[in-house]
Amino acid sequence: MAIGFNLNGKPVTVTSEADTPLLWVIRDEIGMTGTKFGCGAALCGACTVHLDGEPIRSCQTPVSAVAGKKVATIESLSKDNSHPLQKAWIAYDVPQCGYCQSGQLMSAAALLATNKNPSDTDIDNAMSGNICRCGTYNRIRAAIKSAAAEMQKNARAA
Known part of the structure; x- marks a missing residue:
């Protein structure tokens, strides 16, 4: 079928x-x-x-x-790592082993699609179903906040 x-x-x-x-x-x-x-x-x-x-x-x-x-x-997200989340992931050196990162990025993208300025609690709640065995949760949160700020800046410039 x-x-x-x-x-x-x-x-x-x-x-x-x-x-x-x-x-x-x-x-x-x-x-x-x-x-x-x-x-x-x-x-x-x-x-x-x-x-x-x-x-x-x-x-x-x-x-x-x-x-x-x-x-x-x-x-x-992008073919060349130009999405604000991908750029922030690189800038904040989020991945270590990198295995969970595609799932982390997709959860973060879903969050930012509905919440343009998430709080720490918003981020923690949205990302709670994604496990990072390397424990880069603080960097993930910082990268999401950075990407949100860049997306807001880009929206104002457009």
């Missing part, structure tokens, strides 16, 4: 079984490897993608649940 959805702004059709986790469809059938497998139980956040703008765990979302919807992966 063919399942069609929009992936990073482009229509795609896949032929995976309806109950195949979206993570494996994205990685194995489509070949986009930015989204990572972490725990497989939707507990760590490494596999976070957006479904119609909301962060979801792709390891536990069957591909049938995204039929006709919009999915965005880490590759949707």
Whole structure:
């Protein structure tokens, strides 16, 4: 059975079984490897993608649940690390091992899409489902605040 959805702004059709986790469809059938497998139980956040703008765990979302919807992966932020979050991640030296970072960035992007000036509590709440085994939480929070400030500055300049 063919399942069609929009992936990073482009229509795609896949032929995976309806109950195949979206993570494996994205990685194995489509070949986009930015989204990572972490725990497989939707507990760590490494596999976070957006479904119609909301962060979801792709390891536990069957591909049938995204039929006709919009999915965005880490590759949707930018091809050249020019997204304010990516620039802030680099400036604040957030990644250590880097494994959780695509999920962290996608959760942060979802937060900033709805909250242009998040407080520490807002950030902590939005990021609470993402585990960083290297413990860079303070840098993650600082990078999100920096990206929010840059996005506000860019919006005023536009």
